[in-house]
Structures are given as C-alpha cells and as structure tokens.
Amino acid sequence: MSAVIHGGDLADLVAAFPGAPRPLIDLSTGINPWPYSVHPSDDAWCRLPQREAEQECIDALASYLGADAESIILTPGTQLAISLLPYLLAAHRVAIASPTYAEHAAAWRIAGVEVIEVALHALPDTEADILVVTNPNNPNGTLHPASALLDLAQAQAARGGCLIVDEAFCDVVPQVSLAAHGGAKGLVILRSFGKFFGLAGSRLGAVLAPPELRQKLRHAMGPWAVSGPALEVGAAAYRDSEWISTTRLALDAEASRLDELFTGHKLSIVGGTSLYRLAETDDAAQLKLHLAQAGIHVRSFDYNPTWLRFGLPPGEIAFHRLAAALESFR
C-alpha cells in the first residue's frame, strides 16, 4: 500500500527463499513477541463501538501515561495519524530529525510540503513550521530529554508551528515521554499500542494534541474509527500495571541477551530500545542474506548499508536458531 519499505511482511521472504527452514522467524519489526492476551467480547465485534468503550480506553491510556484524558484522540493505529496530519496541519516546510521512521517524510512529501531531514542537534536552529522527532528514535534508539523537547515545542508554538513527537516505542522508556504535557500548544504526541503490547494487528494508536487539532482529527476520521475489539483490549492492557512492569523487565533482559550474542559475533551495537537492537557490521548485506536463507528476517536500511535491526527472537528455539545462524556466518 505504501512506497516506503517496512519490516513485518513475510511474503517477499517466502517468495525469495522458498526453501528456508520453517517456521520463519520475523525479527524485522520492533513488536513485542510476547503479546498481551486478547479476549474481546461478542458485543465488541457485533455492535458499533460504544462511546463508553472508547472513553474507557482513553481513560485507561490517560492513567497509564499520566496524561489528561481530554488531550487524547484514539486512532486505528498511529500510522493513520501520521498519514493524516499533512491534511490537517498547514505547513510549508517540515524538518524531520533523521534518520527515523520513513513514513513521516513520505506523508509530508506526498502532500507537496518541503521536507528537510536534519540531524537531531540541528533541529533547534532549523526554521520549519513543523518539526518531527521520534523518541526514542527508530532505528537507533536515541533518547531525547523531555526538557529539550518541551523547549522546542514552546518555541514552535511561539512561531505558530508545532513539534510532533512520535513516541511509538516510548512504553519501554516512559521517563522520556512528554505525555503529561499532552494538549499543550505546539505539541503533538503520537502513541502506539501494538508494539509494546505485541498486538500490531489490532490497529490502535493515539494522538495527544491541542484542542484544535483534536477536533480536526475527529472530523477527518468520523465516529467509530477504532474497532470495538481494539478498544476493549486496549482498555484492559493499559490498566494491567503488573503485566506492564513485568514485561518491561522481561524485554530488558531479552535485549541484553541479544546484545551479548551480537558482541560475540563481530556485530557492534549502535543502539536501540528493548524492543529492537540496531547492529553494525561491514558485512550487513551478506549477513542479511545468510539469515534469510536460515529463515530469519531482519531489517536493513537503504540509507545505511552497514546497519541491521533485530527484533527480539520469540522464545528459546528462535534465539538458538539465530545464534546458530550467526555462528555459521563467522
């Protein structure tokens, strides 16, 4: 559907390597492979999504984020918000802290807006109606301190623009989230449900924004944009503080284990979050091919041919298949 290349779709791998060992192991995304349990009610499937169900999901998310429920608009996935924003925010020039998730630049370019991709440190000195930062950044995991971003949002508000902060992977580093400031002038925060909670297929996201943009999003989506089952599972998951804290610790442990594996195999760790690790090697292209032949799909990047991004292997067997594949590449 999109000209941008993404991880997470196995059809190409299946076509290119029909003889690769099964099951295929998809490490090409940053989605938690140990998902939150899903048990939507029959009502959630059958009835139009109820206002009460939507409000419950918003309230649960607000409580989880320490945010004002009023500041939140739910969306059927963060991507829809990214794609819609160029229709709703007037802009001549957008500056994006890069490299990052490629759909930001693509969406603004499609709308005919000038896009400049700048290094993060250059952002405060960049004149643009809209600044975009992903925090933590994808794929390299760079963390931007909340205070610096708040200053940037205020400066943007003063010039009649805004700062968009994509917090798609912020669940694992909640201390850098700006969600408590959601609704402030000049600040637009994007949140994603499916990555940390391992339910990317459910399509649930959120935008925390000033009142005017919230109203525009409501109009552009109309009522019932988010499915009943997604509202129900989102409300339950965001309230499950025990699952959330246990999962953060488990992901940290798995990410550390992956780092150890990499350092034993000539792969240096550039960065990442506990949902994905970015590794660097001069042999990245060959390694990607070698892994694909072993039925393991990882993410490469056109703009940096030495990088490979790895999601967490979904369990022991997958971990050991990855370890064996790295071993046989030496």
Place this chain on the structure above:
Amino acid sequence: MSAVIHGGDLADLVAAFPGAPRPLIDLSTGINPWPYSVHPSDDAWCRLPQREAEQECIDALASYLGADAESIILTPGTQLAISLLPYLLAAHRVAIASPTYAEHAAAWRIAGVEVIEVALHALPDTEADILVVTNPNNPNGTLHPASALLDLAQAQAARGGCLIVDEAFCDVVPQVSLAAHGGAKGLVILRSFGKFFGLAGSRLGAVLAPPELRQKLRHAMGPWAVSGPALEVGAAAYRDSEWISTTRLALDAEASRLDELFTGHKLSIVGGTSLYRLAETDDAAQLKLHLAQAGIHVRSFDYNPTWLRFGLPPGEIAFHRLAAALESFR
C-alpha cells in the same frame, strides 16, 4: 465523537431509563443481529496486517461483488471513507439525495463545501460537483435502479465531477449494486462489511473508485489501516456463499414478520430493507418513549417526527418483548 445523532449507542438509554427491563434490546441500528462467526488467528492480532491478508480480503470481496479487485480500497469502516472524501475530492457544491444517512452532509459541511439536500428525482437536474445517493436508502429503503445511477455517474464524469453511491445496505438487494462498474470514471461506491455480516465493531469497509481517488485514499490512510482480525474475518465471510444466501432468506423472513406485527398495531410501513423497517405513526414520540421504558431502543428522526426505524429483534424473546410493548401501547 460526532455532532450527528446515531443509533447503536445505549449509554443515553441506560442513563435516561435506569429501571427499564434488561437486557436492553437495541433496535436502533440496521445491523444483522445474527453475526458471522469470528475466529481470528493469533497472527492476525499480533503481526502488522500482511499484504497477503489484505489482498485475500480484497479478492474475496471482489468475487462476492462481481467487481474488479483492482477497483477496491479497504477502509477501517465506511464511515472513515465518508469523513475523508471531502479532503480528497475537490468540490464547491455537493447535492445529496435526502433524507439519508446524515454523516454525508455533515462531512461536506465541515469541509466548508456547499451542501444541498434534494429529492432523489431532482438529482439529475441538479448542478453539483458531487452527487450522493444511498442505495438502498437509509432509512426509507428506496431503491434506485442501477441504470439510472450509471447514467448519472456518466453525466457527472463528463462535467468533471462524480456520483457517490453509498451501498451500505446493498448486501440484501445485490441486484441494484453498481459494484460491477467499480473503477469507472465519475463513480465512487461505498460498501460496508459490518451491517449484513453483523460485525459492526470490526470496522471494515471498502471504496470502489477510479485510480486517482484510490491513490489519494491510500495516501491519506497509509499502510495497515484495517486491522488484521477484520481482514481475516472479512475474507472468510465474503467467501461463504452458503451463509450469505441463507442469511438473505432469513433476514427477509424476519423483516416480513416484523411488518406483520406493525400492521397489527397501527404502524404503517414506509419502507426499509430486510435489515431495518421504517414505520410511521402520529404517536411516534410517545411510542419511542413507551418502548424505551420497556427496555427497547429504536431510532427516531429530527426531520420527520412521525417516523421510527426498527432493526430486527435478536431472537424470539426480543420479538415477544417488542410485541408485548406494542400491545400495551394500544
């Protein structure tokens, strides 16, 4: 989320009539109360919606409609398409065959476009960039012959405009569908999954449109707008021709039974489809109140205070509660 009043949300009824008998019976929508069975896979929930899964759902829908798969774009519910179209189609004036589903007019008005609501027979003589027809119409069930609408679409194409045909309830009268012409210049067809298949919470809809509008919709929604579970259940349901034909017959029988009940209780049938019946009575407001006190929610209309729309009662107990409530109103 919307300024437009809709059926299908029980919160107001619960608040206004806390003592009404339970379970509440929601007859305020035109959603099939006997839904298609839903068994989405874990993968559908956990992974990003796969291109293959999307294509399977599109192919199943195309086969069901007798349409060209190329002409189809899936959306997370028809409503999102209705809300987005004013952002994607240039128009100064939109003429809507009225009365009909109110979100059409609301969406164009929000975008600042002049909206005129005209009688159906006046539509061919109305000068407007965009014409909107719901076929069969909601709430009165008026059927527009395919040939007349095709002529209208051609005339609109010739003047650089288009005809939007909302076929939300067309599953029960497939003979009037224009889907086989999907993709033709000047013709935009909206389809809804949740009503006939009884899964309104799943959020699955489709737009059949010329290439340029399809591309604009792709850009405005980005990838993965429809959830994985919705793609899976949609693909299965659209291929289940036995369920489809059985359900059409069952809905016809239930609608006839409802008509018989009404004619025995001073309610004349204005029209409708086999998913909803529109009844007329001078006592409509009092009857709606009486039914609400009996725990039965029906749809009234600001613009015609003598109309009440009834969905199909979900089973024998509900049917007999409705019959008893009508009896006690005499």
